[in-house]
Amino acid sequence: GYYWWGEIRGQSRVPILFLSSHQENMDLVMAVNMGGDDYLTEPFSMEVLIAKVSALLRRSYDYALPGQTLMAQGATLSLGDATLRFSDQIVELTRNECRILHTLLGRKNSIVSREALMQALWNDDTFIDDNTLTVNTNRLRRKLEAAGLSDFIQPKKGLGDMGPD
Numbered sequence: 001g002y003y004w005w006g007e008i009r010g011q012s013r014v015p016i017l018f019l020s021s022h023q024e025n026m027d028l029v030m031a032v033n034m035g036g037d038d039y040l041t042e043p044f045s046m047e048v049l050i051a052k053v054s055a056l057l058r059r060s061y062d063y064a065l066p067g068q069t070l071m072a073q074g075a076t077l078s079l080g081d082a083t084l085r086f087s088d089q090i091v092e093l094t095r096n097e098c099r100i101l102h103t104l105l106g107r108k109n110s111i112v113s114r115e116a117l118m119q120a121l122w123n124d125d126t127f128i129d130d131n132t133l134t135v136n137t138n139r140l141r142r143k144l145e146a147a148g149l150s151d152f153i154q155p156k157k158g159l160g161d162m163g164p165d
Helices: 001-009 024-035 044-059 096-105 114-122 130-146
Strands: 017-020 040-041 070-071 075-078 083-086 089-092 155-157 160-162
Touching: 001 024, 017 024, 017 044, 024 130, 040 044, 040 160, 044 070, 044 096, 044 160, 089 114, 096 114, 096 130, 114 130
Parallel strands: 017 040
Antiparallel strands: 070 075, 075 083, 083 089, 155 160
16 A cells, blocks of 8 residues: 555645555554555445545545635745745645644634544544544644744643644
8 A cells, every 4th residue: 555655646646545454553653644644444334434535535625725825923824735834945734734734823822622623634523543633743743843843833731732823
C-alpha cells in the first residue's frame, strides 16, 4: 500500500483511504504521516466504509471557497490552495491540517475541544480513532515550528487546543 500511495501522490492530490488488516497503531501513524487521509482496518462494515469515503469526498472537493483567507500573527491561511504563508515561506498543508487551522483560526483566543476538531474534520467522531487527530495535529505543529511559528497552536492539557491570538 505504501508503494502505491507514493505512486498516486506523485501524480495527484486525490484523497487516499488506507484499507488494511493491520491494526497496529504504528501502521495508522505511518499511513497518516505519509499523507494518507484516513485509515480503516478489517473487518469493517460497508456502512463505515461508505461513511468514510463520503466524508473524504466531501472534504476534498467542497470544503473551501477559492481565495478565502484567514490571518493571525502575521500568517495567512489560504483555504483555496491549502497553504499557510508566513514571512517568505509557503507551507503546504494537507486537507486535514488546513481544516484544523481553519477551525482554530475561526475560534481565535478560545479553547477548541478535541470533539469539536473531530467534528470539523470528519463531521462525526463515531468512526474516527482519537489517535488519528493526534497524528494530524502533531504533524501540523511540526510544519508550523519549521516555518517559525512555534506557539501558533497551544495545547491545553485535558481541554483541547487553542488557536493564535
